[in-house]
Amino acid sequence: MKFGMYTRGASETAHHISLIEMPSLEQAEAYFAGRKQMTLAQFREICLVREIKTSTKTLLYGNR
Numbered sequence: 001m002k003f004g005m006y007t008r009g010a011s012e013t014a015h016h017i018s019l020i021e022m023p024s025l026e027q028a029e030a031y032f033a034g035r036k037q038m039t040l041a042q043f044r045e046i047c048l049v050r051e052i053k054t055s056t057k058t059l060l061y062g063n064r
Contacts, residue, residue, distance in 0.1 A: 002052045003028035008045075016052070025049060 003025065004016030018035075022028040033043035 002054060003049050004052045005032045006048045006050065008048050017047075019052065025051065 002021050005018045006016055020028055020031055029049045033040050
């Protein structure tokens with residue numbers, strides 16, 4: 001599964017900061033916390049990790 005790291009600011013747009021492929025959400029959070037050199041609790045206060053769904057549609061399908 002693919003996961004993205006986002007900041008927890010309401011004033012920012014919802015674009016991911018970084019992407020990673022991991023088997024679970026917990027592993028993705030631990031990975032991103034380690035990259036930021038933070039504890040898991042510190043990381044969860046300022047960042048959010050969400051699963052990114054990949055679309056199976058190609059450009060030929062358009063928005064259908």
